Amino acid sequence: MDELGEMVGTSSAIRAVFDLVRKVAKTEMPVLITGETGTGKELTAHAIHERSMRREGPFVPINCGAIPETLLESELFGHERGAFTGAVQQKKGKLEAAAGGTLFLDEVGDLLPSLQVKLLRFLQKGTFERVGGHETLHVDARIIAATNVDLKAAIDKNLFREDLYYRLGVMHVHLPPLRERGEDTLLMAMLFLKQAAALHRKSIRSYTPEALKALRSYHWPGNVRELSNRVRRAVVMAEGPEITMHDLDLSDETFHADDSLDSLRAAHRRIEVELIVKAISMHQGNLTRAARDLEVSRSTLYRKLRAYKLERLVPAHLSYPVAVGD
Numbered sequence: 001m002d003e004l005g006e007m008v009g010t011s012s013a014i015r016a017v018f019d020l021v022r023k024v025a026k027t028e029m030p031v032l033i034t035g036e037t038g039t040g041k042e043l044t045a046h047a048i049h050e051r052s053m054r055r056e057g058p059f060v061p062i063n064c065g066a067i068p069e070t071l072l073e074s075e076l077f078g079h080e081r082g083a084f085t086g087a088v089q090q091k092k093g094k095l096e097a098a099a100g101g102t103l104f105l106d107e108v109g110d111l112l113p114s115l116q117v118k119l120l121r122f123l124q125k126g127t128f129e130r131v132g133g134h135e136t137l138h139v140d141a142r143i144i145a146a147t148n149v150d151l152k153a154a155i156d157k158n159l160f161r162e163d164l165y166y167r168l169g170v171m172h173v174h175l176p177p178l179r180e181r182g183e184d185t186l187l188m189a190m191l192f193l194k195q196a197a198a199l200h201r202k203s204i205r206s207y208t209p210e211a212l213k214a215l216r217s218y219h220w221p222g223n224v225r226e227l228s229n230r231v232r233r234a235v236v237m238a239e240g241p242e243i244t245m246h247d248l249d250l251s252d253e254t255f256h257a258d259d260s261l262d263s264l265r266a267a268h269r270r271i272e273v274e275l276i277v278k279a280i281s282m283h284q285g286n287l288t289r290a291a292r293d294l295e296v297s298r299s300t301l302y303r304k305l306r307a308y309k310l311e312r313l314v315p316a317h318l319s320y321p322v323a324v325g326d
């Protein structure tokens with residue numbers, strides 16, 4: 001299966017993201033990562049850092065939405081001694097901590113206008129001052145920012161600076177929601193199941209056919225994080241050898257009809273991958289049986305597994321040693 005560090009996926013939507021990430025990683029430009037909650041924005045930021053020239057340097061995350069406004073400026077840019085009550089000594093901020101590496105500004109849409117100005121200046125000139133400081137400092141840090149709010153709408157409401165948006169978004173990586181990643185849902189469901197089962201020492205290897213159908217048609221508002229949580233919980237809850245819809249806490253009402261159109265090629269690929277994942281899941285990794293169900297030879301199934309980069313679904317001793325990643 002295609003992967004980027006810890007990121008898995010084989011759908012065309014996510015492969016396009018992986019390609020972009022590989023390109024973006026080689027540059028020094030700021031990156032803006034957008035996507036719904038739980039789509040993998042932090043994981044992507046990390047993957048970019050790990051593939052950049054700065055990989056030996058620090059990766060410093062800061063959540064702009066989680067820190068009180070009054071503290072954020074000093075957290076980010078540091079402060080001088082006596083800058084405010086309680087500033088008993090000089091303190092370096094996250095930006096300085098990210099020297100030689102990457103500063104990950106999560107929920108950048110929550111930055112106050114005054115800090116947006118300060119960030120913009122850093123992006124343009126590489127300079128800033130600590131809170132209460134007069135000395136202009138330089139630091140070599142790459143900025144990766146992420147948001148799950150619509151920054152364009154925030155710009156319209158004068159909550160986000162347009163010039164900052166264009167500075168940050170020169171390189172823009174958008175993570176599609178899980179419901180638009182076709183076969184990836186089942187693929188990840190299988191991998192998360194393998195991991196959780198190993199962790200909890202339970203011999204669950206597959207899902208019931210109804211559970212697979214539910215996984216496929218649920219709309220996943222919480223995206224990959226929700227999938228991973230539901231599967232982990234289901235593994236703990238499950239009493240039988242297979243995970244049921246009930247274990248996943250999914251019901252018929254949660255299904256939604258998928259009325260989007262696919263190209264024939266994409267549909268062909270999606271259906272093949274889905275059937276292969278299902279067959280291998282149902283036969284717990286036994287390729288001979290899976291091939292028999294699919295009415296193809298074992299070697300055809302092998303070939304398809306390789307073509308779709310699905311080798312990881314098969315127990316280690318059966319899989320081909322194929323290099324994945326880039």
Ligand SMILES: Nc1ncnc2c1ncn2[C@@H]1O[C@H](COP(=O)(O)OP(=O)(O)OP(=O)(O)O)[C@@H](O)[C@H]1O
Pocket residue numbers: 006007008009035036037038039040041042043044148188224225228
């Ligand atoms: N492609 C992927 N393959 C495997 N795991 C993934 C993938 N994408 C996301 N995850 C997992 O899903 C969870 C959520 O990912 P992450 O924290 O990067 O999302 P996020 O977009 O930053 O979410 P939020 O908007 O809520 O902060 C993590 O546990 C992460 O490891």
Ligand SMILES: [Mg+2]
Pocket residue numbers: 041042106
């Ligand atoms: Mg996040």
